[in-house]
Amino acid sequence: MGVRLPKFSRIGGLGQFRFPTVSTFCVHGHQGQGFLYHPKSNSGKIRAMSSPGPSEDDAAILAWSIAAPQAPLPTPDLVKRICIIDFDNTLYRSPVPSNIWDGPSIGILRDKDRLLGGGWWQTPSILDATIYKPVEGLDVGSEVDRERRYPNRWNGPIVDIARRTKQSPHTLNVLLTGRNRKLFSKTMLRLLESAGFNFDLVVLKQNHPQLGYEFATTMEFKQCFISTLLNHYRQTDRISIYEDRPGHSRQFRDFGDEFNKTSIRNSFVQPRVRFDVIQVQPAHRDLDPLEEIKQVKFMLQRHNRMAQNMDAGMRPPPAKLFKRVCHTSYMLDPTTTHTLLSKFNLRPRRYPREVDSFGRYIPIRMGRCEPAEIERLGGMGARIEFETVSFGSYNDDIWAVRVKPVGVGVSVSTMNPTPTVVLAKRIDVADIFLQRISRWEDIRPGDARYLRFSATVGEQLRLQILAPKIIPRSTVLD
Known part of the structure; x- marks a missing residue:
């Protein structure tokens, strides 16, 4: 009906x-x-x-x-x-700014005063982008593709x-x-x-x-x-x-x-x-990444156009968009991440609405590795098999699982003394909180939480926005 x-x-x-x-x-x-x-x-x-x-x-x-x-x-x-x-x-x-942006860039997008013309929540085209727009006579793709985009x-x-x-x-x-x-x-x-x-x-x-x-x-x-x-x-x-x-x-x-x-x-x-x-439990859905990048580019272009109309002495530098390597890691497949999180079924007690799930990588180094180091790791795209060995958490703030490479003589290089996957943490908690975990529960073959999986040497790219703060006229000295 x-x-x-x-x-x-x-x-x-x-x-x-x-x-x-x-x-x-x-x-x-x-x-x-x-x-x-x-x-x-x-x-x-x-x-x-x-x-x-x-x-x-x-x-x-x-x-x-x-x-x-x-x-x-x-x-x-x-x-x-x-x-x-x-x-x-x-x-x-x-939609909210997704994890394709680095942390400071998300802060810029959420700030209504950082960009001329407003931020994420003051830009109507972002909400418009969530409405499906059929075009007469145009094949818009399958139902699955339409659901992915809208x-x-x-x-x-x-x-x-x-x-x-x-x-x-x-x-x-x-x-x-x-x-x-x-x-x-x-x-x-x-x-x-x-x-x-x-x-x-x-x-x-x-x-x-x-x-x-x-x-x-x-x-x-x-x-x-x-x-x-x-x-x-x-x-x-x-x-x-x-x-x-x-x-x-x-x-x-x-x-x-x-x-x-x-x-x-x-x-x-x-x-x-x-x-x-x-x-109400907050509920959001990200934009398609390409659409999200398009919308942010529009925001930056709007800012730069408005800046050009300002007095030269008050005009902020142009806002720019960069790509940067956030970290080099052993990257887990999305299916592996899903399986890992489902095995541990984390249930935060104190701050259930302030916890983000991760389980996506085993960090090797923040930023980009030198070519010689990548070569020692087996090259970009090299696959290594791991298995879970222990689980730990700290104060309902961070949850992690330790892993080790599978096979005789296989060595890996990681940021932490023991290769570790952060499963989840509160949004304002840094990865350094891993050092506060003092008790680790052993995980052996046969344990419901045991998992063997492969991970790939790769780089995690993030988009970065450079937008210097606008100086209010009242704070500028003559």
């Missing part, structure tokens, strides 16, 4: 709405009083204020949304629950929650994201329409719709919007927030606690709101 796609449309300029008073903006309260969220305050607290009460008109709420809902918003007395779902890595498995990125469990929530007449269903409204509205509407979503409100980060205030952070923006909702839907007794970033989840819980404490202190008859903040 086919799925009926909702017809989303852009809400035009804000001039079509009239706002007779600013007292209802970013406030929640009851019977002529309310709480005003002050984004500029250092404490981020909610304080009591005097107000004539929220307007019955839905215009102040709709002004936040980029999509005109198919049906009128539910009346305030009908809504008992508000469901708020984050977009990136919660509802949608957005994979399904919707996070199934959260999709199910969003669809079930929409069926309840007492629940307001909201998509809330820190993506920039001006840059990403068109792409967001295309994505939602292609998947048949029909949220009551689709809210992207913007200046305050009525006050024109520029929000400094995504959390500041989201809390102000939630305040507006709670002020309008005063019978709400529960709000569910689905969020992938642990830091944001903590801030939402603190926000809810403060809201309820203030309600109790001021003896309002508005019901205590239950804040359910659901921590």
Whole structure:
């Protein structure tokens, strides 16, 4: 049975709405009083204020949304629950900078201020690249190839929650994201329409719709919007927030606690709101490597074009892209990596969302080896057989397996005294933590974790971005 796609449309300029008073903006309260969220305050607290009460008109709420809902918003007395779902890595498995870049380059891409024109999360063409674009009359290849280039990125469990929530007449269903409204509205509407979503409100980060205030952070923006909702839907007794970033989840819980404490202190008859903040396992999918490189080249070219229009004294050096050898290693085949990780089935206890899997190589040397050393190793592409001999870990931070070459008289050269494969580690932990592993469990033939495998002498290439920091005008001396 086919799925009926909702017809989303852009809400035009804000001039079509009239706002007779600013007292209802970013406030929640009851019977002529309310709480005003002050984004500029250092404490981020909610304080009591005097107000004539929220307007019955839905215009102040709709002004936040980029999509005109198919049906009128539910009346305030009908809504008992508000469901708020984050977009990136919660509802949608957005692309992130992959490991084809070295560490500092990933930092440059994630920084919104390092490149003129913005970084990874301020570049609409990156999100556009995740949408399959069929071309009439052009053979786009097999289904397998199309899935590789434009994979399904919707996070199934959260999709199910969003669809079930929409069926309840007492629940307001909201998509809330820190993506920039001006840059990403068109792409967001295309994505939602292609998947048949029909949220009551689709809210992207913007200046305050009525006050024109520029929000400094995504959390500041989201809390102000939630305040507006709670002020309008005063019978709400529960709000569910689905969020992938642990830091944001903590801030939402603190926000809810403060809201309820203030309600109790001021003896309002508005019901205590239950804040359910659901921590979602972050889910992302990388772009195809060639597409990713294309997008980053576009970002660097945009930066360089904008730099050319700057005063000579303020113009940063051009951003450049290089290839460099990250390390020379005995490289494991992807199937070997998968088998190795499945045999150990690592389950971090303390930081499950901050651990990356590896198991891809046995390091020989950081950077490039001299030709004579490569020759002693048997030449680039030489294959060596290894077997697992022991397993160790340290403090839920790093996990590794020691290996040895198979065969009489076979010698290898590695960075560590004993050839070692790092299986996984926390994202902020360096490989030097291997030295902290003091206990190693023996692995012998017959052990379920025992494995013999081949590895190939090779170089791990990484792409590197050179983009000197932009010096703000205020810091330049005359």
